[in-house]
Amino acid sequence: MRGAKKRRLYLVLAIGLCLSAAVGLSLAAFSSTLTFFLSPRAVLAKHPAPGMNFRLGGIVQVGTVKTVINAGTPTTSFRVTDGQASVPVVYTGLLPDLFREGQGIVAIGAMNASGQFAADEVLAKHGSTYMPKDVEESLKNAGKWNPAFGPAPAADTWNTMKVKGSGS
Numbered sequence: 001m002r003g004a005k006k007r008r009l010y011l012v013l014a015i016g017l018c019l020s021a022a023v024g025l026s027l028a029a030f031s032s033t034l035t036f037f038l039s040p041r042a043v044l045a046k047h048p049a050p051g052m053n054f055r056l057g058g059i060v061q062v063g064t065v066k067t068v069i070n071a072g073t074p075t076t077s078f079r080v081t082d083g084q085a086s087v088p089v090v091y092t093g094l095l096p097d098l099f100r101e102g103q104g105i106v107a108i109g110a111m112n113a114s115g116q117f118a119a120d121e122v123l124a125k126h127g128s129t130y131m132p133k134d135v136e137e138s139l140k141n142a143g144k145w146n147p148a149f150g151p152a153p154a155a156d157t158w159n160t161m162k163v164k165g166s167g168s
Contacts, residue, residue, distance in 0.1 A: 037106075041085040043117070053110050056089070056117050058082045062101045080107065080117070084141075091119040098124035 037055040038046065048054060058080040065078040076095060079086040089107055099105065099122060109119035 039082045039085075040080055040087040041082055043087050043111075044085045048111055050111050050113050053108070055106050055108050056080055056087060056119075057106045058087075058104070060099070060101050060103050060105055061086050065101055077116075080105065087117050088115070089117045089119055091122050095122055096124040100124075 037057055038048070040056070040058050043056065059082070061079040061081045064086075065076065067074050067076045069075075073092060074094065075090065075092045077088065077090045078101075080089050081087075089109075090112075091107070091109075103124055106123045107117065107119040108121040108123070109117055112118045
């Protein structure tokens with residue numbers, strides 16, 4: 001009787017060990033593909049480490065898009081804003097057809113040593129009403145937009161808008 005209990009205990013321990021290993025490997029695989037989403041304000045507040053991949057979402061700031069062609073490959077620099085902060089972005093390659101100033105985008109990449117966001121991929125959403133959720137919240141918190149009064153204001157007007165309660 002004692003031998004059967006011991007075998008059962010070893011079997012339960014072996015199954016528990018295998019299950020723990022499977023869960024650990026699954027979590028490790030998941031965390032290596034996990035990409036966080038940050039708004040420009042969150043990037044400036046959290047200072048992500050250079051090389052740490054994340055998604056940067058916001059609006060392409062009007063008047064900041066500059067493209068240079070090196071060896072036949074375009075390199076575009078621009079700023080992404082959420083109405084309260086902006087982050088410089090550099091992208092090498094062809095941008096999506098829908099990319100333009102004042103348009104909502106999501107860029108995937110990492111901060112480089114010079115403080116720019118080096119994008120590996122730039123995604124532009126079609127439709128004039130698209131706005132990343134964090135940018136929408138940032139505009140509401142800054143007093144620059146209330147969704148009850150209609151769509152968000154054009155991005156080129158954010159810096160000249162009066163903020164509710166600021167007296168300016």
